Amino acid sequence: MRSFRNVWTVLAILFLFNMSAAAAEKKEFTAKTDPDGVQRAEILAGSYFFDPNYIIVKVNVPVELKIRKEPGMIPHDIVLKAPEAGIDFRQELKETPEIIKFTPTKTGTYFFTCDKKLLFFESHQDKGMTGTLEVRD
Numbered sequence: 001m002r003s004f005r006n007v008w009t010v011l012a013i014l015f016l017f018n019m020s021a022a023a024a025e026k027k028e029f030t031a032k033t034d035p036d037g038v039q040r041a042e043i044l045a046g047s048y049f050f051d052p053n054y055i056i057v058k059v060n061v062p063v064e065l066k067i068r069k070e071p072g073m074i075p076h077d078i079v080l081k082a083p084e085a086g087i088d089f090r091q092e093l094k095e096t097p098e099i100i101k102f103t104p105t106k107t108g109t110y111f112f113t114c115d116k117k118l119l120f121f122e123s124h125q126d127k128g129m130t131g132t133l134e135v136r137d
Contacts, residue, residue: 027052031063038062043131045078045093045114046070048124053131059107065100069093076124080112080133087133090115104135 029052031039039061044051046069057063069076076093078100086105091098110133117123 026054028054028056030056031058033058033061038064040064040066042097043067043078044070045076045129047072047074048114048127048129050078050112050114050129050131054134055131056134056136057104059104059135059137062101062103066097067091067093067100068095068097071095075116076114076129077116078112079115080110082106082108082110085110085135087135104133107135107137109134 029041031041033039039057041052041055041057041063043055043065045067055065065078067078077091078093079090080087081090082088084106085108087102087110089100089102091100112131112133114124114129
């Protein structure tokens with residue numbers, strides 16, 4: 001019985017390690033400006049990841065992020081606070097897509113995250129649920 005429990009413990013550790021490794025993988029997306037003059041990107045959030053987690057946009061061009069979360073009970077959000085660059089949002093995520101609109105006014109690298117945390121467990125950010133918005137000329 002003890003060996004059976006050890007096998008399950010090892011499998012659980014491997015599963016969690018693989019989830020952390022997947023969360024750390026860089027998935028880049030460069031937004032293109034649509035004919036209506038808006039840059040668009042779609043983001044899927046899930047078990048401690050954003051996909052893509054590195055988004056490149058142009059400065060002074062409107063942006064629309066269409067974001068949703070995978071089905072499941074775990075709550076997620078997306079937070080990016082850079083008001084000095086015209087970017088300042090916090091959005092609770094649902095399985096149906098939400099649209100976040102802003103116009104970046106300053107070039108730079110800005111970090112977004114899920115700031116959820118359950119009791120004494122690691123925060124979603126600590127588990128790797130982070131991303132980068134790079135604003136270029």
